[in-house]
Amino acid sequence: MRASLIQLAVEEGESVESRRRRVAALVREQTGADLVVLPELWTTGAFAYEEFGREAEPLEGPTYEAMAKAASDAGVWLHAGSIPERDPEGPLYNTSLVFTPAGDLAAAYRKIHRFGFDKGEAVLMGAGGELVTARLPETTLGLATCYDLRFPELFRGLVDAGAETLVVPAGWPERRRSHWTLLAQARAVENQAFVLACGTAGTHAGVPQAGHSIVVDPWGEVLAEAGADEEILTVDLDPGKAAATREQFPALKDRVLGLRPPHNAS
Numbered sequence: 001m002r003a004s005l006i007q008l009a010v011e012e013g014e015s016v017e018s019r020r021r022r023v024a025a026l027v028r029e030q031t032g033a034d035l036v037v038l039p040e041l042w043t044t045g046a047f048a049y050e051e052f053g054r055e056a057e058p059l060e061g062p063t064y065e066a067m068a069k070a071a072s073d074a075g076v077w078l079h080a081g082s083i084p085e086r087d088p089e090g091p092l093y094n095t096s097l098v099f100t101p102a103g104d105l106a107a108a109y110r111k112i113h114r115f116g117f118d119k120g121e122a123v124l125m126g127a128g129g130e131l132v133t134a135r136l137p138e139t140t141l142g143l144a145t146c147y148d149l150r151f152p153e154l155f156r157g158l159v160d161a162g163a164e165t166l167v168v169p170a171g172w173p174e175r176r177r178s179h180w181t182l183l184a185q186a187r188a189v190e191n192q193a194f195v196l197a198c199g200t201a202g203t204h205a206g207v208p209q210a211g212h213s214i215v216v217d218p219w220g221e222v223l224a225e226a227g228a229d230e231e232i233l234t235v236d237l238d239p240g241k242a243a244a245t246r247e248q249f250p251a252l253k254d255r256v257l258g259l260r261p262p263h264n265a266s
Contacts, residue, residue, distance in 0.1 A: 001138040001237045004033040007213045009202035009230035010045045010171075016055055019043060020066050026232070027070035027078060033234065034138060036074070037198040038067075038081030039169045039213075040146045041094065045204035046171020049120050056086035059108060064097060072103030077136055081169040081198070082111065082145055084125070091126035096143055096169060098134045107134035109143040113151050131157045138239040139165045142193070146170035149183045155191050156258060164242035165194040172199045174228075177210040181225075188216040192245045192252060194237060201230045218245040 006026050010019070023042065030036045043063055044051040057063060063083050071078035078099045085095035094111035110128025114121045131154070134141040142163025148154050149168055158166060166187060172180045180199065188195040195216040200209045211228040215235045224235040246252055 001034045001136075001239045002032060003035045003037065003196055003215065003235055003237060004030045005037045005196060005198040005213045005215070005226070005233040006030075006039075007198060007211055007226045007231050007233060008039055008042050008200055010039075010042055010200050010204055010209075011202045012205075016043050017062075020063060024066050024070040027067070027076070028074045030076055030232070030234075031074050033074075033076050035077045035079065035136065035196075036071075037079040037167055037169060037196055039198050039200040040082045040096075040171045041084065042081050042200065043083055046146065046200065047120070047173075047204035047207040049124060049205070052084045052092055052121075052124050056084040056092050058088065059085055059095065059097075064105075067097060068099050068103040068105070071099040071101060075101045077101060077106070079141070079143075079167050079169065079198075085110070087126075092124060093126050093128060094121065094145060095128075096145055098141065098143070107132050107141075107143060109145070111145040111148065112154060113147045115147040131161055133158060133161045133163050135162075139194075139242070142166045144168050146172060149180075149187065149197070152187065152190060153258070155187050155193075159191045159193065159252070163191075163193060164239070165196065165237075166191065168195065168197040170197060170199045171204055172210040174208040174210045177212060180210050180212065181214060184214050185216050185220045185222070188218060189220040192218045192249070193242050194218060198233075201228060218242045
């Protein structure tokens, strides 16, 4: 399975419409890939909080339409990163979209863990409440977004739901780049799964981005890592390696905690 992670530079001065066209063109170029992944909130920038409300769109809005067509034109599975979704009956959400090679929506995931510590995304957006997977011919994807990477219980839940490849679009800040790499490898090792973590380059609302998108195999080996600038990271994966690793080193079978409700002493 060939995966291409498009590490975008999201800079001020480029309109959302122009960026949408540029990204669609980049996706169409990935005709040799099976799976293409985009970063978090690439239409606005993950730290451009003031843009969330102005640029929020319904689930099946212009970004949905553009990415569905790009996936169909390229004939690829497309994890289109995330958008600020406006629910007509609720708050905004940080929502990831996955499209089939025919351009159909395969999955939508509303980010569960919102970043900001009582400001920014944490107050401007609602929290998702469902774990989401997407079944590809080669593997089952488990969907998470950026700050979710810090919460291992979410990934355990995705593994229990059948995930073998964990996809994490992000807008991760440069000042915590060491955490980004460490956590991506940790989630791969502890879940014996591939991790495809796609970040952004450039600067979002004055916050330098980490870049360094990374692909990690189920043993924690880094298969590919981008630099700091905009680039496309392409890597060939053996989709059977997750199952083989779990059979060879069956640590997941030894789990004890989290398998049953806690006993409350009277």
